[in-house]
Amino acid sequence: MQGAIAEGIFPRGSRLPATRDLARELSVSRNTVLTVYEHLMSQGYVMARTGSGTWIAETLPDSCLHSPRSTVVSEPTVSKPAALSKRGATLLGHANASPYQWGAFVPGAPDVRQFPHKLFSQIQSRLNREPDIERLIYSSNGGCPQLRQALAEYLSVARSVRADASQIIITEGVHQAVDLVTRVLCDAGDTVWIEEPGYWGTRNLLRINGLKIQAKAVDEQGIIPDLPPRSKAPKMIFVTPSHQYPLGVHLSLERRRQLLDLARRHKCWLVEDDYDSEFRFSGQPFPSLQGFEPDAPVIYMGTFSKTLYPALRLGYLVVPASLAQPLRVAAAELYRGGHLLIQRALAEFIQKGHYMAHIRRMRKLYSQRRRFMTGLIERYLGAAFMPAFSHEAGLHLVLNLPAGCDDVAIAALALRRGVKVRPLSQYYMHPQERRGLLLGYACVDERQCQDAFGILKACLSDALGIIRPEI
Known part of the structure; x- marks a missing residue:
């Protein structure tokens, strides 16, 4: 011993x-x-x-x-790489999740400090003191009934979604939602369409589930849904119609009709990712694609990661009535639903108006921060660097860069100096000339934004030879 x-x-x-x-x-x-x-x-x-x-x-x-x-000095032990499956190696080979999830200028990061944590904790504490048995066991009915009802009422008003509570399935975020619908509704080798550029997380989930991915170009009207003659129709089409990720364009009325017509004719599903539509800073939010027509062949996905905070790990699916039962059973079989106590607290948070009040506050705050960021770009870099699509919405914008420059190297240089940006080229499945940087402005106040922008400007100067007045 x-x-x-x-x-x-x-x-x-x-x-x-x-x-x-x-x-x-x-x-x-x-x-x-x-x-x-x-x-x-x-x-x-x-x-x-x-x-x-x-x-x-x-x-x-x-x-x-x-x-x-x-x-005794022993020789250092060199561990051999673990033997991975082909699927595991593919997943890790395309892994792109960043270890940096906070600070200037992390894209998509909400200001989690502004959430009314004390109020939400009070609701949780009261409900947790004498919890119902149903909230302490596995969930097999798609999530907390009160939260599904609260969401049905909220989405009907805020997003023009046509559904009742029975058509809503609570998930642990958009990733689980994508995994669920592709596992249940697609077979390995089926063709699916995604936007080009688009969210790499969705792309990786589709790849790991063995689907054939076709990237469809995005222009100023959104995804271009062209199906050449004698081409095989996709089984699913993944879109972000209200605020395309990452470019920020809005899917036009004509393109919406084209997508819905294509889906009906070829019996495929449109999967609408409505990740941050609450944060539109001018005019009313665009209505959902799901509510555009009665009985639309649309599966609608949403998340609380942007409106509340990411670690909450709560999202939801709104599915056509014919899919509700099979997807509920599949979700219970695959994931064993839980977190019912926090779901019940969130239901009360929504029903008592706290959720909408929080969104209104954050919409105003993020609008101010976006204006401040665009003002810095215009003043110190010039109009050529302004976002190509200037829709006032979301939690990030895309800083334009000269075509063909190395946005990956610029992002790496900025990271070494403490500023976290994402290169636009990494959101494309196929090589493109377009270059840019995703700048998240939601989680940084004006002083932090100005300081970090000064560092970023110096990085651009070093990489591109930009000469502008000092900040």
Whole structure:
């Protein structure tokens, strides 16, 4: 045991087993174990704490630190790479999730400091004191009934969504929602369309589920839904019609009709990702594609990650009535729904008007921060760097860069200097000439924004030779 302590097998400050338990485990007399413990205590390896047992000393005797065992220099162990499946290797080979999720200028990060945490905690505490049994077991009905009802009412008013509570399934965010609908409604090898550029997270989930991905170009009217003659129709089309990610364009009325007509003729599903439509800063939010026509072949996805905070891990699906039961059963089988206590608290938060009040406050704040950011771009970089699509919405904008420049290298340089931006080229599936940087402005106040923008401008100067007045 002395050697095990010296080698760190028993960590310093850890508790040793009770003498009676250790004697039983080793099939020796308890007196033998007591003798060993007393010997270790006399040498300073362990100490007894009244009422709490025997513990390994935080500081070991010098003889232990310089024992022959500890002076042997062994060759460093080189671990062999773990054998991964082809699917696992593909997933890791395309992994793009950033370890940086906060600060200037992380795209898509809401200002989580502004959420009314105290109010939400009070609701949770009251509900948690005497929780119903139904909220402490697995969920097999698509999530908390009160939250599904609250969402049905909210989405009808705010997003013109046509659905009742039975058509809503609560998920742990958009990633789980995409995984669920593709597993249930697609087979490996089926063709799906995505926007080009588009969200890499969706693209990776489709890839890992064995689907054939076709990237369809986006212009100033949104996705271009062209289906050449004799081409195979897609099984699903993934779109962000209210605020295209990442370019920010709005899907035009004509394109909406084209998509819906294509989906009806070829019996495919439109999957509408409505990730941040609440944050439109001029005019009314655009209505959902799902509510554009009665019985539209649209699966609608939403999330609370942008409106509240990402760690909440709550999103939702609104599905046609014919899909509600199969997708509920599949969700329970695949993921075993939970978090019903926090779902119930969120339902009350919505029903009592706190959710809409929070969105109104954040809409005003993010609008101010966006104006401040665009003002810096115009003043210190010039009109050529302004976003190509200037829709006043969302939590980020795209800083234009000269075609063909290395936006990946510029983003890496900015990161080394403490500013976190995303290169636009990484959102394309196929190589493009268009270059840019995604700048998130939602989670930085004006002082932080100005300081970080000064660093970014210096990076652009070094990379592109831009000469502008100092900030």
